[in-house]
Amino acid sequence: MPLSIKRRIAAAVAAAGLAAGTAGVGSAAAEPELPPMPQLPAFPQFTPDQLMALQPMILPAPNNDAITVNPDTRENFVAFGDSAAANVTAIDIVASKAIERGVPVAWPNIGNGNCAQGADSFPVKTAQRAGLRLSNYTCAGAVARADVRMPSLHTNSVTHQVDLALKDGALTGDTKLVTITAGMNDTYQAPYGDPARYGEYDDEYVRVIGDQVRRIREAAPNARVVITGYPDQTDGHGYICQLNAGGLVTRTYYPLLDWLQKHIRTAQQRTADEQHVDFYDAFSEIDLGHDNNACSPNPNRLSSAWVDDQSHALAGHLTSLGNDHYAEALAARANH
DSSP, X not given: OOHHHHHHHHHHHHHHHGGGOOBOOSOGGGSOOOOOOOOOOOOOOOOHHHHHHHHHHHSOSOOTTTTOOOTTOSSEEEEEESHHHHXXXXXXXXXXXXXXXXXXXXXXXXXXXXXXXXXXXXXXHHHHHXXXXXXXXXXXXXXXXXXXXXXXXXXXXXXXXXHHHHHHTOSSTTEEEEEEEOOGGGGGSGGGGOGGGHHHHHHHHHHHHHHHXXXXXXXXXXXXXXXXXXOOOBOSSSEXXXXXXXXXXXXXXXXXXXXXXXXXXXXXXXXXXXHTOEEEOGGGTSSGGGTOXXXXXXXXXXXXXXXXXXXXXXXXXXXXXXHHHHXXXXXXXXXX
16 A cells, blocks of 8 residues: 555544543643543434435345344343444444434334444343343443533433333343443543543542442342443553554554543442442453554454454444454353
C-alpha cells in the first residue's frame, strides 16, 4: 500500500478513533493536563422514506427468531449493557434509533426495548455454551448513570433495562446468570470534562449500578451476577490504535483514553466488591501484553481497532474471537 494512502487512511480514522474516550486511574492533580473530550461522530441521518427504501437492500426479510437461544429452557441468562455486549453493526444502530423515533422499520435483530442485538455477541454465545435461555436487554449506547444530575446523551440505561426485565418477568428464581456491561458510554457525558470531579462520578457509578444489582438479586436470588469489564483499548503507554489491517498498525498518543478506561475499570471493581458479586476483568486478559488487543498485529486478536481486517461487528469493539473469549469465561461462571 503506498505511504500516501496509508497516511490518508490513518488521518481519516483518527477523527473516529478519538471518540472512544477512555483512560488511566490516579489523582487528577498528579496527572498532566489532558486534551478536551472529542465530539462523538454522528450517525447518518435518514428520512423515514429513505430507511424504508434501504431496508430490503441491506437485510433480508425480518426474522425475530435470529437471536433466540434455548427458548424452551426454564433456566435463563439475563444480559444487560451497552454495545460491547449487544455487538451490533452501525446500520443496526441507525435502525434502532429510527424505530425509537417512531419510524415503522422492520429489522431482523431488534430485541427488547427496540434495541438491535447481534447474533455473534457474547450474550448469545454464553447462553449457547451454558445451555441457558437468553433474555437479552443489551442496547448500543446504553449508559450506567442516566439521571437528572447527569443528563445523558443516550436514551437507554442499565436502570431502564432492569425495569424492562422486571416488567417482563425475566428475573426469577430460575435465573442462573446475569451480566452487566456498562460505563464506557458515560465518559461521553459532559461532566467527564472536569477531571477534578472524577471521584464524584465514580462514586455515582458505584451507587447506581449497585442499586441495580440489589434489584436484580431481590428478583433473582439464585443468579450469579457478573459485572463485565472492557478490553484495554491502548498499547499500554497512552497510544490508541485506529488502524490494524494487513500488518499495518497505526498509533496516536491520546492519554485521555487510558485515563478514562481505567476509571471505569476501577468503578466496576468497586461495585463488584461492595455488592459481593463477580467482576470479569477483561482488561487484564485482553491487552497488548497478551498480544491480543486492538494494537496487536496478531490475526487472532480479541478486540478490534477502528479500521480492522479481523471479523467484528462494530469499530473499536470485540472481534468474533473476542466474543468467544468472553462467552467461555462467563459460561464457566454460570456452570459453577
